[in-house]
Amino acid sequence: MGACLLEGLLKFLGCPKCGCGVELSDSYLKCRCCGRSFPIREGFPDFRVGECFKGVNTLQRILYNMYAPFYDVLESRLIKLYGVTEDSLREEVVSSMDIGGGDAVLEVSVGTCGNVPYFRRFTEGPIVGLDISEKMLSRCVENLGMWSVEDVYLVLGCGEYLPFKEGVFDRVLIGGAFTYFSDPRRALREAARVTRAGGFVVVYDQVTFIDRATGRDKLPVRVKPEGLELLSYRYLFGKLFYVAKFLKH
Numbered sequence: 001m002g003a004c005l006l007e008g009l010l011k012f013l014g015c016p017k018c019g020c021g022v023e024l025s026d027s028y029l030k031c032r033c034c035g036r037s038f039p040i041r042e043g044f045p046d047f048r049v050g051e052c053f054k055g056v057n058t059l060q061r062i063l064y065n066m067y068a069p070f071y072d073v074l075e076s077r078l079i080k081l082y083g084v085t086e087d088s089l090r091e092e093v094v095s096s097m098d099i100g101g102g103d104a105v106l107e108v109s110v111g112t113c114g115n116v117p118y119f120r121r122f123t124e125g126p127i128v129g130l131d132i133s134e135k136m137l138s139r140c141v142e143n144l145g146m147w148s149v150e151d152v153y154l155v156l157g158c159g160e161y162l163p164f165k166e167g168v169f170d171r172v173l174i175g176g177a178f179t180y181f182s183d184p185r186r187a188l189r190e191a192a193r194v195t196r197a198g199g200f201v202v203v204y205d206q207v208t209f210i211d212r213a214t215g216r217d218k219l220p221v222r223v224k225p226e227g228l229e230l231l232s233y234r235y236l237f238g239k240l241f242y243v244a245k246f247l248k249h
């Protein structure tokens with residue numbers, strides 16, 4: 001990430017451990033309060049604190065790092081097997097976010113940035129993508145170049161410890177993998193924290209037969225923190241996906 005892009009990102013950034021602002025030092029970012037430093041790896045500021053790698057998150061990182069080169073092609077084919085196009089899924093999810101004007105948008109678990117061009121249709125404002133997998137983010141950079149989508153900030157981090165200040169985003173999407181985060185409750189609380197009052201948090205995920213049988217598809221509703229109000233919960237494409245939309249009070 002270039003120095004200019006990093007400058008633009010700074011106003012959103014907060015230490016994932018203490019919440020204070022961070023500043024740019026030569027080749028790393030540093031928390032103004034606790035002094036913790038965050039390296040820049042392969043062009044991405046790296047906010048993956050030790051706690052990010054608890055439980056299943058370590059495995060998620062390893063698996064998605066391996067899957068990254070194949071993700072776009074395979075996922076698009078897999079979804080077609082169910083008679084759904086990737087385009088229709090992303091349109092449904094992103095339109096449910098009600099993005100407008102100059103909204104600042106964050107996608108947690110942004111992957112290879114498949115939703116980002118859809119955000120851009122609705123906002124000229126800043127778009128930030130966060131993921132635990134560096135290889136997925138590298139694919140993201142290639143995709144954004146190919147699609148000519150500009151001014152997107154990408155950071156390494158985890159949904160459970162977001163490296164952003166309170167209330168800096170108008171819209172936050174947790175896009176896939178939420179059910180398999182090591183601490184979904186904490187991740188939804190974090191998404192609520194970084195969303196401004198009156199803004200929306202949207203969670204979408206795939207629904208498997210096991211998710212339906214065990215009620216795991218209702219996880220976002222069960223772990224909803226105070227301060228988030230459930231506005232809608234709906235299934236898409238015959239219960240292949242769910243989209244839960246919350247209002248931040």
Ligand SMILES: C[S@@+](CC[C@H](N)C(=O)[O-])C[C@H]1O[C@@H](n2cnc3c(N)ncnc32)[C@H](O)[C@@H]1O
Binds near residue numbers: 064112181
């Ligand atoms: C199924 S992909 C979804 C990518 C993208 N949102 C999309 O719609 O194409 C799931 C992504 O979640 C990321 N991920 C998994 N656990 C995470 C966590 N705890 N914090 C942040 N990202 C995580 C993975 O690295 C992967 O890129």
Ligand SMILES: [Zn+2]
Binds near residue numbers: 016019032033
């Ligand atoms: Zn700090």
